[in-house]
Amino acid sequence: MSVEPDLTSIQxxxxxxxxxxxxxxxxxxxxxxxxxxxxxxxxxASGGEFLSFSLEFLRYRVPFWFYLLPVIWLLMLVESYNPSRVNIRSEAYREVTIAAIAGFAFYLIIFFLSEPNSLPRRGVAAFFASAYVLTMLWRFIYIKLFTLPLFMRRVLIVGAGKAGSHLAQIIREMWPPPFYLVGLVDDDPDKIGIEIAGYPVLGSGEDIFRLIRDHQVTDLVIAISGEMNPNLFATLLEAEEQGIEVTTMPTLYEELLGRVPIFLLQSDWILRSFVDQAHMGGFFELAKRLLDIVGGLIGTALMLGLFPFIALAIYLESGRPIFYTQTRLGKNGRPYKIIKFRTMIQDAEKDGIPRTTAENDQRTTKVGRFLRRSHLDELPQFINVLRGEMSLVGPRSERPEIVQEYQKALPFYRARLFVKPGITGWAQVNFGYAEDVRSNAIKLEYDLYYIKHRSLTLDLLILIRTIGTVIGLKGR
Known part of the structure; x- marks a missing residue:
């Protein structure tokens, strides 16, 4: 099948x-x-008149930390880059406003704890005011600009089966949409002409080039399970040669949601695209361990500083013990004892039946609720990190009974054990708490995404977002 030479002109x-x-x-x-x-x-420098700016001023008056304000500002904006929020106007404005308020609040705390006239109030106020106004204006322009049809990529899904239908439904539920979905194609004649999630099935694989020209398609998304028709494969190769972006449904799913579609993958997926990722280079493992040791030492020091107050609060409300230990499965399924501050009543499982913690769990004490919301109950886990049983970042560890239960219901569940469990993780910062099979399936998708794409950059991003969660008391 041939394609006109000017096909790339529509890209x-x-x-x-x-x-x-x-x-x-x-x-x-x-x-x-x-x-x-x-x-x-x-x-x-100029007192508002822009007259006294000089190299001497920069050298002798401006403290080093002042130059870090852009870094601090961008760190506080990190939640606004979340794929599920970035195009939603209300969420974008909210995240920028929270960043500005948090920045001013943090500065006020430092200001009142510092000596008089030791901090540049004018400079800090000018920075946050300017950054807030300009960032809000940029968010308005960004959302307006990239939701215009002129700037949206035009996508055609190849395959109207389970995978294609699921992807179409995901796109339908995202507002504003990440791109314009033209429709779907499928070789099943019974599907041609029907609508799936509100999008039409426009034809078969033989119609792909016509649809590309007629609808100015920029992307083809392959959502086909099993073997592919050789003619269709040749068509896709030729389309890619002509400048059409060709990607697979799981890849786009990961890009849009930051998750792996566990129910739409073939059984050998873990061998083809996952196991190779599980054996990272020695530099990554060494750097991650060094990060764990540094973070573990800082966290343990923080725990020791807060221990008298937390221990007293727990003891006054519900007595002993102060700590709670439980057997969890670590890397490669090795059991270890996780350490936490006790947040539940004594004998919370006196009937002997293991249960996951539910949101607003009635077994949680008043002090325990605060510790959970602030994540202070997890401070003793830094000891597990120093022991090498856990990492700062990784999937949440579970009890052997829970792992046994969920690996029967969820595909690839045991793959979470390829890496060390973490105090925080990609699933925790994106989804939060899970208490049933469906919500645990979503968390598993996040966990597998992390294991597949893990890097020091992703670890640092997760740690930064975790700090924001702790400051906002968003724990369960």
Whole structure:
């Protein structure tokens, strides 16, 4: 099958993928942060008249930490790059506003704890005010710009079966949509002409090039289970040669949601794309262990500092013990004893039946509820990190009974044991608490995404988002 040479002319370069849009969002945020720093320095140096800015001022008056304000600002914005929130106007404005309020609040705390006239109030106020206004304006422009049809990629799903239908439903539920879904194609003649999740099945595989021309399609998403028709395979190769972006449903699913579609994968997926990822290079393992040791020492020091107060609160409400230990499964299924501050009543499982903790669990004490919301109950786990039983970042560890139960119901569940469990993780910062099979399936998708894509960069991102969760008291 041949394709006209001018097929690439319908592929405008400004139609960016969701990940490319988020990168654009971050780059402009970075420019705004640096520009706000320059503005704040001028404003501070000149008393608002922009006359006294000089190298001497920068050298002798500006403390080193002032130059870190752009980094601090971008760290506080990290939640706004979440794929599920980045295109939602109310969520975008909310995250930027929270970042500005948190920045001012943090500065006020430092200001009142410092000596008089030791901090540059004008400069800090100018930075946060400028960064807030410009970032809000950029969010407005970003959402307006990338939801215009001119800037949206136009996608055709190849396959209208279970995988294609599920992807179409996901796109239908995302608002604003990450791209314009033209429709689907399928070789089953009974499906041609029907609608799936509100999108039409426009034809068969033989119609792909016509549909690309007629609908200015920029992307083909392959959502086919089992063997592919050789003619269809040749068509897809030729389309890619002509500049059409060709991707698979699981890959797009990961890009849109940050999860792995466990119910739509073939049984050998774990061998083809997962096991190879499980054996990371020695540098990564060494660097991650060093990060764990440093974080473990800091966390243990924090625990020792807070221990008298937490222990007294637990003892006054419900007596002893102060700590709670439980057998969990670690890397490669090795059991270990996890250590936490006790947050439940004594004999919470006196009937001997293991239960996962439910949201607003009635067995939780008043002190325990605060410890859970602030995540202070998890401080003793830094001891597990120093022992090498856990990592700072990884899937949440579970009891052997829970693992045995869920691996029967959820495909690939035991694959979570390929890596060390963590105090925090990709699933925890994206989804939160799970108490049934369905919610645990979603958390498993996040866990497998982390294991497949784990890196020091992803670990640092998770740690930063965890700090925001702790500050906001968003624990269960």
């Amino acid at each position: 405008p370069k400004w139609r960016l993928r969701p990940s490319e849009r988020r990168s654009t969002l971050f780059v402009v945020d970075l420019i705004i942060a640096i520009g706000s720093l320059v503005f704040a320095l001028y404003f501070w």
